[in-house]
Amino acid sequence: MKKLVLFLFVILLCTHVSAEDGYRLWLRYNTIDNPALLQQYRQQITSISCPSDDARLIAAHQELQTGLSGLLGKKISLQTTVTNGTILLGLRSHLPFIRKLVGDTALARLGEEGFIIRTVKHEGKNVTLITANKEAGILYGAFHFLRLLQTQQSIQQLSITSVPKIKLRLLNHWDNLNRTVERGYAGGSIWDWQRLPGYIDQRYIDYARANASIGINGAAITNVNANAILLTEEWLQKVAALANAFRPYNIKIYLTARFSAPVEIGKLKTADPLNEEVRKWWKDKTDEIYKHIPDFGGFLVKANSEGQPGPQNYQRTHADGANMLADAVAPHGGIVMWRAFVYSNETPEDRFKQAYNDFKPLDGQFRKNVLVQVKNGPIDFQPREPFHPLFGAMPQTPLMMEYQLTQEYLGFATHLVYLAPLFKEVLDADTHAKNNSTVAQIVDGTTDGHTLTGMAGVSNIGSDINWTGHPFGQANWYTLGRLAWDNTLTSAQIANEWIRQTFTNKQAFVDTVQQLMLASREIQVNYMTPLGLHHIMGYSHHYGPAPWYNKAPRADWNPVYFHKADSIGIGFDRTAAGSNALAQYQPAVQQQFENMATCPETFLLWFHHVPWDYRVHSGKTLWETMCDKYYSGVDSVRWMQHRWEGMKNYIDAERFSQIKQLLAIQEQEAVWWRNACLLYFQTFSRKPIPAKYEKPDHTLSYYEGLEFPYAPH
């Protein structure tokens, strides 16, 4: 007992000197603070054994050593002998007894990355076995085991089988070669190109560890607004150095391919995907890439969108473009992720409809190693969007989900918004394309029997010490990985385990913060874009509200294009009477949305131009409801502040104060959104803000006059 006291005291001191700066993410491995449980774990875990020197197994047992030594507050070593309490890592090829214990079929079912964790008797000893069909599975199993301890679960009689639902689980970094990050709010890029390939920053390793711990197995490390220079020899050496650092953590690198690269760095006259020279150039370039990076994953392409070149420049289709690259990577086992986020400069069509119009006709024309990567919604990562109409509309093509972790439209790295409810809302949506055709089932291949499946998140990672700027931004990174591995996890489950690992297992804290996280996204929708409003933020930098903005060089970059407020009402009519975007959905979905009465209020202004006096389900008018939503959004942020204040004694002062400060900014910005939007929409509704509410403290023209020339963008 005396020892324990001294021990805990010293731990305290150490923690004091090395502050909780957030760098360690959810892999903190602080010593278990429940003495009884600590005692129990210490008995159950005595050593690690691993009869292989495969790089991924080394990564696995090193992580177990670090993690368990931290969690148990005593050194847990790698041993060759098996004793009571050994954590045993191995494939059936390493240890015959595994084959006996776990049948071939069970192992085969694990595929490339699944794992089994089982409490077993081996040679009379109590052993925790982590096994898999392939090495990568054992790595994931090791991280899963550590998560059990970090979340203080019993490890007495384990019998866990886990297989990822989705094959490609990726981060997309919009990082530029000059180390800026497009839509990055957490500092600059973590890729220090200037010092690559010679210098491997510890951060690369820790990045890979964090990703592996949540099952992320790929990273497209550069901006989809791509730079051909990346594909030159000098840069491929740099990329290869990163690939080497990531490989032990089962993370493949993907590169964004600038479609015009054959012209820009290849000195060809064209980038026409049907031109033989062009096809050869890409084939040779791809071979060169694979020489540097034998396990290169493939290409991610943004083409014919927002100024990026693409096959349409040569009157070819997206399929022509994608297939050319697919043919180049196919011999090496690579894949192509071709983004569906396209909209034409020329066509004055509702932007909602353009991806569907371009891509649906191409279904069946893509090579087998092509995925079409579709954003969750039809416009662009708004606080709420209906699911993208392409989901369910291209049965012959694997559709990869693209989420945005970086909060371009959701308060940058300043607002606490837990994104799992947004992600789940989309996954749970029923496309009605077939039976069993929720978006989740489309994406994980269930509906159409695809085995090539993918989910990507546009990264919110930057050079800030805590990686994501906002400490709760880490939760969104975490969510992407966990959901891609298992899309049946609930938002609450993911929040719960993230909180326990990232902050503390103290129940009062876990309960409160989980509640706060789960509410946070709807709160933000309320103070930013309630009732189906969308795309009403500041021009170009996307910071703050600017529903009045109408000066952009193209119509559909203007907020006024999207909300269409006038003296009659507000909202974008996408029914047959309007742009008829609804026709892109299956009849069952269409029917629900096209009728103002059955359309969920959350999507009302997405699909209807609704009169200000229209009575919503509550019986209140649209205008009153809009006021209620905006005001309740702000009130809820204050509620979050209040709840957070009560968490002061549960966690470290550093992160407590950091989040407190950020919530205060969030409150200010929520008030700004509320006031600016209501004052502006009021010029159309000509109705008062109910007297019960606090009055806006500035005029509309004050808000209209605000400028942010140095907002990150």
Add this chain to the structure above:
Amino acid sequence: MKKLVLFLFVILLCTHVSAEDGYRLWLRYNTIDNPALLQQYRQQITSISCPSDDARLIAAHQELQTGLSGLLGKKISLQTTVTNGTILLGLRSHLPFIRKLVGDTALARLGEEGFIIRTVKHEGKNVTLITANKEAGILYGAFHFLRLLQTQQSIQQLSITSVPKIKLRLLNHWDNLNRTVERGYAGGSIWDWQRLPGYIDQRYIDYARANASIGINGAAITNVNANAILLTEEWLQKVAALANAFRPYNIKIYLTARFSAPVEIGKLKTADPLNEEVRKWWKDKTDEIYKHIPDFGGFLVKANSEGQPGPQNYQRTHADGANMLADAVAPHGGIVMWRAFVYSNETPEDRFKQAYNDFKPLDGQFRKNVLVQVKNGPIDFQPREPFHPLFGAMPQTPLMMEYQLTQEYLGFATHLVYLAPLFKEVLDADTHAKNNSTVAQIVDGTTDGHTLTGMAGVSNIGSDINWTGHPFGQANWYTLGRLAWDNTLTSAQIANEWIRQTFTNKQAFVDTVQQLMLASREIQVNYMTPLGLHHIMGYSHHYGPAPWYNKAPRADWNPVYFHKADSIGIGFDRTAAGSNALAQYQPAVQQQFENMATCPETFLLWFHHVPWDYRVHSGKTLWETMCDKYYSGVDSVRWMQHRWEGMKNYIDAERFSQIKQLLAIQEQEAVWWRNACLLYFQTFSRKPIPAKYEKPDHTLSYYEGLEFPYAPH
């Protein structure tokens, strides 16, 4: 003993989990690893007492609590009672016994910032007293005391008096409002403007702590290539929030003033410094700044240099411009730092001479609260420059020293170069202006009796976790503070104490690394710019060698302008036969430099066009000597690598490996410099590289063809 073992073991674990990422700089406060000394310190230090709640004293005792608790491995608390082993902080106004103990005269001599640390008996107790004339002094005393422990010195019978030699000890950050850093190689700016003023990053506090620990008392936080937006209300609020965070650490904020701000943000038609409206605009703007920041330090100005606007745009002098701003800040006690780094676009004059030509005639015309800030040398922070001829030439004007910590011309954040020897070389140079007129004495006011004195370092700090990119970059930041406080410290003393605090007190490590640091600058001169070569680096980004470059839009941005290699010889003739820049020095200096035989070889090509066959002191020809220097530079980097390899077991694996990797890049880049320069100069000398040396592994045209479009700049 058992306890101690357990204790040390746990410390080990803690260290393991929180890696040595360099964030803690020289303020690591790890528990003393010498058990006997630890025991001794624990007896000598038992508590802290501080009878005041002044913010700087709170900062002081908080730092002592953190630092001593870490160093002694036991909690050291703040108490009101004095016992044996109390560290007592106080002014004479707090504690009458201090006045008795330390005479008024002795206290007054400490000025605003000096301190006394003394072991005394107080009410029969053994007490360590830290006192001063003003609160700031006690803060510096507290950090000094912690340094004694960190460097494992005796604290038995302390009797220390320390007073800074220089009044303004500043960092200059070349940080832009978009969070890029001009000539920054350690990531982006640490100033997170987007989240200011609401969010105070812990980094701001730790930045202030680090600065205070080495006596830095001011920061110009933005680029001298200035942006007028900084002076708008919205941004002043952000700056004020930083100032509030820095204030407890006695750090004042200075702003870079864009000379044309009255036109750009003030809507005036002119920025003429003699125009009354302009003068009023600056006065009002200054009053506004002081409303936000009552202890605002003043302005730093780059005017009429490299495209920046200035008084010469209106046919006024630098004095006119500086005095206008000086008049605006004077009522508030502010100062103006006016940079002498000017060169005209129009005049085809040797750039060496231009600052002197512009500024010397203005001596005596500046207000009392103006300092002219002069770079250490006449060109631009080259690996070696002769001292700037303005030093000693403007007796009536306080000349502030500007050093560059960021290694713009010294290998970015990749090369290990300890800058103290460079700084000291300049400080020790005798200007011969009077008796007692070394550069150090000019700058610290001794020579001409100035009390307003200053020294600035262009910061090498960025968002990298370890602040400076290269772990040894921290030493250069450290050096600036320590040298500004006490310009009599030697390079070896500073290196020694920095190593002990930053890495370990183990003697073998300290000795080796100190030797390596002291040699590092000359090694770099040898592989980059031996014998007085200068400004032969890559165009614009300044990365790598490009002595052949001759395409810049103005002559003196071209390397060929500076080395003037031809078939006869190499070097810039600055004698009376050439540009006659030497005439700007005092006769004694002139005489030494103008004669090729007496000119130190280190400066030979700075002042002479020397024939390839010229015999230097060794009897070897210039060409042979140049080859020897370049080759010995590379060899010495290999020696550094070898020595570092031997340090493996003395420190943490993380920093060991980081530095090892960086040294490997440094070796590659040293080879690149050597080969590129010798192959190029060989086209003029037409002499062989001695056969004993390894042959360049690429051709000159290979080196000439290298391009670095994304090198930081």
